[in-house]
Amino acid sequence: MERRLCLITGASAGIGAEFARQYAALGWDVALTARRADRLETLAAELEEKHKVTAIVIAEDLAKKSAPAKILAALEEKGRHVDALVNNAGYGLPGTFFSTSWKEQGDFIQVLYTAPLELCHRVLPGMAERGYGRIINVASLAGYAAGSAGHTLYASVKAGLIKFSESLNAECQTLGHDDIHCTALCPGFTWSEFHDANGTREQTDKMPKWMWMAAEPVVRQGIEAVNRGQPVIVPGLVNKGMATLSRIVPEPLGRAMVRGQSRRFRKME
Ligand SMILES: NC(=O)c1ccc[n+]([C@@H]2O[C@H](COP(=O)([O-])OP(=O)(O)OC[C@H]3O[C@@H](n4cnc5c(N)ncnc54)[C@H](OP(=O)(O)O)[C@@H]3O)[C@@H](O)[C@H]2O)c1
Numbered sequence: 001m002e003r004r005l006c007l008i009t010g011a012s013a014g015i016g017a018e019f020a021r022q023y024a025a026l027g028w029d030v031a032l033t034a035r036r037a038d039r040l041e042t043l044a045a046e047l048e049e050k051h052k053v054t055a056i057v058i059a060e061d062l063a064k065k066s067a068p069a070k071i072l073a074a075l076e077e078k079g080r081h082v083d084a085l086v087n088n089a090g091y092g093l094p095g096t097f098f099s100t101s102w103k104e105q106g107d108f109i110q111v112l113y114t115a116p117l118e119l120c121h122r123v124l125p126g127m128a129e130r131g132y133g134r135i136i137n138v139a140s141l142a143g144y145a146a147g148s149a150g151h152t153l154y155a156s157v158k159a160g161l162i163k164f165s166e167s168l169n170a171e172c173q174t175l176g177h178d179d180i181h182c183t184a185l186c187p188g189f190t191w192s193e194f195h196d197a198n199g200t201r202e203q204t205d206k207m208p209k210w211m212w213m214a215a216e217p218v219v220r221q222g223i224e225a226v227n228r229g230q231p232v233i234v235p236g237l238v239n240k241g242m243a244t245l246s247r248i249v250p251e252p253l254g255r256a257m258v259r260g261q262s263r264r265f266r267k268m269e
Pocket residue numbers: 009010011012013014015016033034035036037039060061062063088089090091092111138139140141186187188189190191192193194195197
């Protein structure tokens with residue numbers, strides 16, 4: 001019998017590479033996509049050797065509008081379909097809305113919002129036909145908190161992913177697709193290359209270690225949550241506490257707290 005296949009975006013580093021490792025360890029085949037083909041090839045070889053699964057590499061830039069269709073066409077050509085989709089690729093766009101070009105903002109929305117939604121839309125009919133599907137949208141704790149100055153669209157895009165995941169999960173249940181689950185995974189600070197990529201490592205290195213999580217428990221809790229049909233998961237006790245706090249503090253106080261803190265880990269120039 002063919003093994004199930006999980007498609008993971010942003011699999012060349014951090015949380016995405018950890019998703020690939022955990023799904024492969026569970027005996028799933030994996031399809032790995034990101035821009036850096038060399039990294040994906042190395043990971044694919046590691047997983048095939050260690051877990052005796054098939055790891056397919058598809059190098060694509062999700063900022064290109066054609067990428068989601070091309071990724072799925074590449075799988076179809078190999079006769080494979082997607083049983084689980086992890087929309088994980090992402091980055092932080094440093095600077096302010098004033099200082100960044102519309103091209104940069106447009107690419108950001110394409111990679112972190114439009115491409116994940118298009119991938120969901122394209123894989124869902126097959127999942128419905130087969131009666132099984134798992135979708136994890138990697139959002140962020142930032143989607144809960146008040147909007148901040150700097151990295152302006154990050155919180156709104158992640159908040160959108162959380163709401164979308166809740167809605168899609170509810171829609172699947174309402175339409176009787178009982179074994180298709182969609183979950184927004186909302187990590188807080190997680191060790192990965194994220195803060196190197198957006199140039200904020202110097203600021204984030206000054207933050208207390210208890211605020212950080214390794215990718216391993218973040219991903220494990222995401223997979224467990226989607227399997228039990230939980231629409232949103234905030235991994236870790238500290239992050240859960242912060243998510244609760246952001247809901248109960250009065251809005252003006254929440255905004256003031258975010259404004260005060262965000263200079264510590266956001267690049268504003
Ligand atoms: N780390 C955190 O503290 C944290 C907290 C909350 C949420 N998150 C979210 O977690 C997700 C994963 O981030 P991470 O922490 O694992 O960061 P990371 O280590 O920097 O990995 C980001 C991944 O996204 C891929 N990517 C970036 N731009 C892309 C593009 N245009 N096309 C295709 N792939 C692209 C990168 O691959 P290539 O460069 O090879 O293309 C890389 O594989 C993101 O959605 C992020 O917003 C992270």
